Amino acid sequence: MGRLRQKGKAGAAKAYVTRSAAIKKLQCSLADFRRLCILKGIFPREPKSRKRANKGSSAPTTFYYTKDIAYLAHEPVLKKLREHKAFAKKLSRALGRGEWSSAKSLEENKPVYRLDHIIKERYPTFIDALRDIDDALCMIFLFASLPSNPRIPPSLIENCSRLAAEWQLYIMRTQSLRKVFFSIKGVYYQAEVMDQTITWLVPYQFTQNIPADVDVRVMLTFLELYQTLLGFVFFKLYTDAGLVYPPPLDAKRDENAAGVGAYTLQQASDKTDKPAVPKVKVVEVEGRQVSGKDVFKTIKNMASSSNNADDMDVDPPVVENDGGDADEEFVVHPSKSEPEAASSLPTLQSLKSLPQSINTSLFAPYTFWLSRETSRPIFEFLIRSFGGRIGWPESSGGGSPFDESDESITHVIIDRPVVDRSSETDEQRQRRLKRKYIQPQWVADSINAGKILLEAPYAQGEILPPHLSPFGEFEGAYDPAALANEDAAEEEESEIEDEDAEIEDDEPQTATAGALEAVASADVEDSAALRAAELAAEAAGIDPSAFEKEIAKSQRKSKKKSSNGVDEAEADMNKMLMSNKQKKLYEKVKHSQNKRVLERSKLEEKKKSLQKQKRKQGQTIP
């Protein structure tokens, strides 16, 4: 006989704790526990058997891993939270007694917790952090656009907008934006930073109201974490890109609503005159040697940027392909044991020569002018991320590098209906004809297509082609573009047939129709019946080609039916021998498949009916 095992001492009963038990163990309030869970990224788990995990009770509760809770118990933040509780008591007592000076000194020594160690714990490597900043970016961009209220102090909003601007500056600088999608919820952007795809959603520029059923405390706790996380991530990104973090803010430009333009990106080497502690540290820890060549390069960069008249601070780093780089090519020394192994190593050179999937300097040859009704932050970000130059009227904010009369403007992004231009001057007319007027969707579609699209369908006042999601859908989903291309021919054919049928129906040739019907209904396999039908058709005076077509159609139909029918019947019978478990699984998979197919077919049908309607309208109008 084995050792007696006591109930509740091992297994699920020990591995899981309920939330109330966890709170009791940590001796903190529910709000503090929630805060801790958010900060530490601890979430409930679903035990395999709830009953076993909860000592036989099946009451609805939340379970956490016991180890997670034990891990929380050692958290310095928890200690700080307790200190804060004590502080709050002391402060309220001091205030209640009217001891202002002690209240002041208490307030000065208020316990403040830092989240650095949590960031490091949750994201041991930089890539881990980068992979998880999607939600953080969404929140930052949301809060950057919120109005301040007693619960959301202006400093928080300021910090969020600063972080948002820093991120946009970095993306523009490294030209790592890949996709953009104007949805009804906002604008989705997708960037590729350090091989990680990062997607974030930015709301359109409207005032957002916080609904009553949203707990702002939860959002603020998340925001606290996200601000710290993004700070560290941006620091790393900026320093790796050789930039100073944080980028200094030009207060005057900021007041003029320059947005992103209020920040200046500084090369790390520019800042040597200032006592920048973090920068020095970075240089040390990264172990990068500042060679003479680098210095030369930066000086050259500086010179080129100063030459730039438009004072653009975000410039793609100039790629120099001079001879110096060529010498330092990677030379493979094949090892003696495995002579072939090393030969396939990809080098930087070989990777560079590969065709790039996306053209990051798509708009480089163009200069854009934003019409005043278009959103400046969106298009400034988009155009500059793809290397274009952009200007905007004073009403959209300050800092435009050029004004409307600039000769270099090639495109005007305009979102207005066409108006009668009878009163324009000759000069204006000249200018208008020189430029291309496009609707905003052109920018997004061009970016997603990876090439400059034809401007004509997007011209001012045109009905826009549909804007499709660049992120694609699940495999086998309805693809509006593909359907249009592939099935066009087939559809046309069927439509023509349909039309024929309609026409024939319209004509009162009952005999003909009857004969054709007979053909359709006749068993195509049965040669005698076929023969009889042919004779009948001849007698009715039907065109032999029409007759053949009809026969082919019915043959195809019957073949499809028969082959499908046989297969399905067999499969259905084989299903009898499935075990119960298999049967259930099969039903489940089939159900989801059918749902997808149904969805797809629904869309396809809708499209067909829409097209038919359109065609009819087209026919009736002329």
Place this chain on the structure above:
Amino acid sequence: MTAPTRSSKKRKQDDEDEALVASNNINIEMQSDEEEGEEIESDDGGVDEFPEIDAGSDEDSEEDWGNGSDEEESDDEEDGANGEGSDDNSQEDLHIFPTAKTIVSDITGQEKRVYPEIEPEYDSDSSTEDTPNRVGDIPMHWYDDLPHVGYDMDGQRVLKPARGDELDRFLNTVEDPTSWTSAFDKKAQADKPLTAEELDIIRRLYANENPDANYDPYEPLTEWFTGKGKEEIMPLTAAPEPKRRWVPSKWEHKKVMKIVRAIRQGRILPNKTKTTSQPQFYAIWNDSSVSHAPPLPAPKPPLPTNSESYNPPEEYLPSEEEKQQWKEMDPEDRERDYLPQKYSALRLVPGYDRFIKDRFNRQLDLYMAPRVQRVKLNIDPNSLIPKLPSPASLKPFPNYKSLRVIHQSMARCVSVSPDGAWVVSGDESGFVGLWEVNVGREVKKWKFNGKIGSIEWCPRTDVTYFVVGTEDMLHFLIPPNLPPSVLQLTQSILAPSTLPPAPEIPSPVKWSTPSSDSWTDETAILTVHLPPSSGLTTQLTWHRRGDYLASVSIGASQGAVWIHQVSRRHSQAPFRKVRGKVQLVLFHPMKPYFFVATQQYVRMYNLSEQKLLKTLQPGIKWISSMDVHPSGDHLIVGGYDRKLCWFDLELSDKPYKVLRYHTRAIRSLHFHPTYPLFASSSDDGVIQIFHARVYNDLMTDPLIVPLKILRGHEITKGLGVLQIKWCNRRPWLISGGADGTVNVWCS
């Protein structure tokens, strides 16, 4: 104590308190007259204060007091005894010393002098106390559970006085105006009125005043040391004033200087510079000390699809019904949390009102939703369907209806002759038809009384007859147009000229044969009368040799099963007692085994050894049909709960395979005697043909392949195909349905 001292003492007191005595006496009398029951205690209290008055001074008063004490004292003292006591007292006053009596001792038998007991009452000091309860100052709740409240001087229990119930108490409070100023005295176990002083104390306590009435909180301050002329001129000590009173402390100076120095050196920051609220960022990821694996990243939200576009293709836009449906749905059930919309220009797109709500929900998901790692099933569902040989490769099997024979009512039973050329079918109205399989021509028709429950051909090939089971009877019939030799042999078997000897024990089953001259095609040559009220014979089954025939009838709960031996014209009930209702019986095709199916179990008996071999548990609620494979090693059992169980008899008591494919109850099952086929029929009007290949080696599992679904019977009154039978030598199937048709299905 001596009497003179006592009397003198008493006299002295008498003088002092004369006036008081008079008043007290009056008081006592009044009280004792008026209320004898409860107010006596209070009267005791009155006496308490003047304990010595009554004793000697005045006889009236003494008697009064005596009476009072009597009444107050416990009930066990008799009035007479008390009277004696008082008599003794009076005598005692006369004699100074008590006189001794001389009595003979009971123990020693000698004389002894006995003095009367000394009454301490008048001599001792304690006699002055008249409190009967002498327990002292103890918590009185010790006596809560006891009938008494203490002990009197004699050690007798002082019983608790009777207290009225709540109602009495209430009435008292109503009637007695002083009751609210009285309190319960635990020692006396009675209510005592509070004195004026006590009431005053209570009032003062209520008013938060000092309970002492004489206390004056506002006494004028008496100044002893202040004021004019009262100053102390002389110092208290002559010691000189110490220096520390006016010289600054050196040690304090040192301590302060220490802090000052620390501040100067920067060790102490006097006003700690406020830490900037902006978090300081640094290269946190540069030291590559990764001690642990990163936690799993949270799942990312799905990326937006075409329908979320501000300008989607038109087919994505929902119709009015879909919009309505979406709005009516619970937000949690919605497939997507927005309605696709189309705007002709970007400037027309409004702000999304649920943006913050969406973000918030995402955050709730992040910290409140349990995350489960699921392995995504990426299998082709068709790979789950077992791969079986194509039915086309397993021909022949019946796949079409070749002909149809119609009965007037439900065709309950069919049977095929051993040569496979003839079919008999019986219906509910009592008709039995004999027809030919190939063309369906009916040759002969018999009519019986009542329903036909079952029909079975004798499996012997040298003779030709069949048995029809009706209510309480089995009829042995010979089909017409037989070759004479066969007819003769059949007749000789069914009605031999010399009857076998009757069994010793008279059987309840009667075998009867009409006389040979009345033999016709119309009537049965042999009739077996089952015991009366045994009901309709639902099943008949032959042993393979054709001599034994087992019948099951539904009426009788016991004795439903009979085994008839044709050659001996003898019937026997194989089971004395059967647990459960027998549904079906079967002979094993090879061995002397016998299967009996009750409602839920199938039992297998060895008939020669007369013992139970196995109990099979199909797990069916109600068994409807059963058949054994011709090899004898496999058994199929069908149930009204749509299940079909395949048993490998050598493998286990549990089914090897359970199939459920019919939508209604299974009615009939049959293995083909020669082809590897079996069929099942059901109340859904469908016949399912299976290929069932059984291998001789024990390693290979039997192969079951569904081949064909035969439809053609109509469902009548909820019943479908009632019985199916295979033709012996051909893969043809005969089926009788509730719609009155008997169909022949050919390959």
